[in-house]
Amino acid sequence: MEAVLDVKLLTRRLAGRRAWVFLILGALTLALMAINLAVGSLTFPLARIVDTLLRPSESGDLAFIIWKIRLPRVLATVMGGAYLAASGLLLQVYFRNPIVGPYILGISSGATLMVSLVALTSVGFQMTYVTPFLTTIAGCLGAYGVMILVVAIAAKVRQGATLLIVGLMMGYLCGAVTSVLTALAEKEKIKGFVLWTMGSFSGFKWVEIGLLAGLGGGLLLAVYLLSKPLNAFLLGEDYAASMGVNIRRFRLFILAAASALAGLVTAMAGPVAFVGLAVPHLARLSFGTSDNRVLIPGACLMGAVVTSLCDLIARMWLNPVELPISAITAFFGAPVVIGLLLKRGARM
Amino acid sequence: MSVAFSTESAPPAPSQAADPKPPLLELRGLTVGYRKPIVTDLNLKLGRGLFVSILGANGAGKSTLLRTISRRLKPLAGEIFLAGQSLPSLKAPDLARIMSVALTDRAQVPMLRALEFVALGRHPHSDFLGRLAPRDLLMVEKALTAVQAGQLAERFVDELSDGERQKVVLARALAQEPKLLLLDEPTAHLDLRHRLEILAILRQLCQSQGLTVLAAVHDVEVAAKVSDLVVTLKDGRLVDLGRPEEVLVSATVQSLYDCPTANFNLALGGLELIPDGQAGRAFVWAGQDTGALPLRVLAKKGYALATGLFPDSDLDAHVARALGAKVFSYPSQKPPTPEELERLGELALGELATCDLLALGRPLAAEPMGELRQKLLRLAQRLEIPVLELGPTGELGPFIQALDRLKTLSTSAAA
Numbered sequence: 001m002e003a004v005l006d007v008k009l010l011t012r013r014l015a016g017r018r019a020w021v022f023l024i025l026g027a028l029t030l031a032l033m034a035i036n037l038a039v040g041s042l043t044f045p046l047a048r049i050v051d052t053l054l055r056p057s058e059s060g061d062l063a064f065i066i067w068k069i070r071l072p073r074v075l076a077t078v079m080g081g082a083y084l085a086a087s088g089l090l091l092q093v094y095f096r097n098p099i100v101g102p103y104i105l106g107i108s109s110g111a112t113l114m115v116s117l118v119a120l121t122s123v124g125f126q127m128t129y130v131t132p133f134l135t136t137i138a139g140c141l142g143a144y145g146v147m148i149l150v151v152a153i154a155a156k157v158r159q160g161a162t163l164l165i166v167g168l169m170m171g172y173l174c175g176a177v178t179s180v181l182t183a184l185a186e187k188e189k190i191k192g193f194v195l196w197t198m199g200s201f202s203g204f205k206w207v208e209i210g211l212l213a214g215l216g217g218g219l220l221l222a223v224y225l226l227s228k229p230l231n232a233f234l235l236g237e238d239y240a241a242s243m244g245v246n247i248r249r250f251r252l253f254i255l256a257a258a259s260a261l262a263g264l265v266t267a268m269a270g271p272v273a274f275v276g277l278a279v280p281h282l283a284r285l286s287f288g289t290s291d292n293r294v295l296i297p298g299a300c301l302m303g304a305v306v307t308s309l310c311d312l313i314a315r316m317w318l319n320p321v322e323l324p325i326s327a328i329t330a331f332f333g334a335p336v337v338i339g340l341l342l343k344r345g346a347r348m
Numbered sequence: 349m350s351v352a353f354s355t356e357s358a359p360p361a362p363s364q365a366a367d368p369k370p371p372l373l374e375l376r377g378l379t380v381g382y383r384k385p386i387v388t389d390l391n392l393k394l395g396r397g398l399f400v401s402i403l404g405a406n407g408a409g410k411s412t413l414l415r416t417i418s419r420r421l422k423p424l425a426g427e428i429f430l431a432g433q434s435l436p437s438l439k440a441p442d443l444a445r446i447m448s449v450a451l452t453d454r455a456q457v458p459m460l461r462a463l464e465f466v467a468l469g470r471h472p473h474s475d476f477l478g479r480l481a482p483r484d485l486l487m488v489e490k491a492l493t494a495v496q497a498g499q500l501a502e503r504f505v506d507e508l509s510d511g512e513r514q515k516v517v518l519a520r521a522l523a524q525e526p527k528l529l530l531l532d533e534p535t536a537h538l539d540l541r542h543r544l545e546i547l548a549i550l551r552q553l554c555q556s557q558g559l560t561v562l563a564a565v566h567d568v569e570v571a572a573k574v575s576d577l578v579v580t581l582k583d584g585r586l587v588d589l590g591r592p593e594e595v596l597v598s599a600t601v602q603s604l605y606d607c608p609t610a611n612f613n614l615a616l617g618g619l620e621l622i623p624d625g626q627a628g629r630a631f632v633w634a635g636q637d638t639g640a641l642p643l644r645v646l647a648k649k650g651y652a653l654a655t656g657l658f659p660d661s662d663l664d665a666h667v668a669r670a671l672g673a674k675v676f677s678y679p680s681q682k683p684p685t686p687e688e689l690e691r692l693g694e695l696a697l698g699e700l701a702t703c704d705l706l707a708l709g710r711p712l713a714a715e716p717m718g719e720l721r722q723k724l725l726r727l728a729q730r731l732e733i734p735v736l737e738l739g740p741t742g743e744l745g746p747f748i749q750a751l752d753r754l755k756t757l758s759t760s761a762a763a
Contacts, residue, residue, distance in 0.1 A: 005489055005492055005493055005498030005499075005501055006489070007463065007485045007486075007488050007489040007492070007501065008482070008485050008489075010463055010501055010502060011463070011480070011485060014461070014463075098458070225476070225477070227477065227478065228471065228474070228476065228477055228478030231468055231471075231478060232468060232471050234457050234460065234468070235457060235468065238420055238449075238451060239449070239451070241419070241420060241440070242418055242420075242444060242447070242448060242449045243444050243448075243468070243469070243471040243472060243524070244439075244440040244441035244442075244443065244444035244445075244471060244472045245440065245471075246440055284458065284459045285459070288459060288461075289459055289460065289461070289464060290457055290458060290459045290460045290464075291460070291464055293477065293478060293479075
């Protein structure tokens, strides 16, 4: 019994289903952003918050809290989650490996190393002019230093597995230096540094938000425009080549884009665990597809939702003590992913 | 039969003898391999609408050749032309519109429906973002229908069985609308039903749409049945190129795979294993298709065979020869004189005297040579040669049981 095949109808039905998921995720993102704006150690009536948002010039405690603290944080959280998810997705497609995340190539270790240099030693003390941005600049240098190294190696090495091991070794190398610095550092400095390594979206300045939006947004757009060759990559390099993709150039692009996105977030917020690894899976499961034209925006939205939710928990759970975001993402997220995968027959 | 082959005398593609267009695929002095050459100096021209099988033992270079033609591997020497254009000069998307590939490695993609998987094949045709135009959707539908996988469209590819997945892989390659389709072992891991289905589909596409299929095939029987042309590779050379009916004679197949105990019979369309005769010698009284099955059973049990007496066009004669039997037969065009028959009968009786077993095929209503049959039986009785008889229904079960009893008897006697 051959069922009559109507591809057009089927495609439309699948697209309809996915539109619903997009709608729900979009609504969730907005709702979580609103909650994160409204909830905190100080509570204000919703009407006043809306009022403050609409009239930025107003001064006072509320305006300061909303405009200097909460709004930057909300935006940073949304973008950070989205970029990490996109980065993880890219690398999972590239390596055709489900347990790969944005930090697999040593980006976070590079950033951590450079940050430990300024945070644990007195290297940065003379540079008073850049002090407010010192950590960010150091993180940036570390993340992109490692990225350039890895991409340069990738241009020479063909096997994905070799590259993974290179990334792993980079992580160990940077980790070794960091641990030496930690051993030599003063006690008081260590706590701050350790907290940085667990990530936080607090304390973002508007300049950083601008950078995050401009650079990251541009990268994301480029990635989305390349979702077609990325789809060809789903079948592996051999098939991709046979479908007309320029493999060499495209490999480097994927690696560079993924590293740049993750590096951007890590430099500013510190390493945020779990999001880049798990959110692509959550997105694949909820959209029911590996089609990157759906998954790139889908994973970004899912990343925004998950990270916003985790940040809310990090801020409010043991209020007024704020927990590192990595603790929340991993603690709540990992069981969710395991549960979902088991329920859906562990298909990765 | 291992005649060196040169390009210019290549047999023209059966349907495209006088095509003014350049050949779809041309190899000129091509040498392929990884650093060390595996196959050297290949020359070959292929037209459209052909099913071409590449045959050769494991390691003969079939897959390496396909890798090179699909540009995943650089040739060590020589040139490849696709529709008249040299392969390195083709832009990747243009190449993808001429040639598509389906590989053996199981494309494992999580969370992708068969429909989406096949739609990936539209890559060289769709727009910048890979959006599917109505024509793309139509081609996806056609590809899925062509491989009879329409009902799989909504299923996830990683949940399909091997056979179903292979159909979908094929559909993806077809959705690319290629003129040349490269297949590496298209029916590996497939059960009989799916193997036949896929080959029938491919054959049909060659004939109806002018698609040319170049497939590395490890199964000679399959190649003989579906191919228009076969290419045989051995010892780093192209040994033969031609129609399977001409190329695949038993000696070629034996040397191709270095396997002298296998006998390839084109008329029967299959490979037979020649028995080593360890179980002894058996004479099978056959004719008019009564002996084919007992012959096979005895060969499988390891008996060297002799059989008679029938015209050489009898099915039993073909089977017996494929099994390496000594056949007592006469030409079917020229009925033998009584004297000739008499002489053949004497020879057959002489042969039976050297045998350990006489097997009688299913009895016929009217035995054309009932007299000789009686003579054989009497001789067997006199020499105490065991006789096994197939019943009038031709049922093999009791025959095989009797054969097994005989074997245990003889082994216990020996002990």
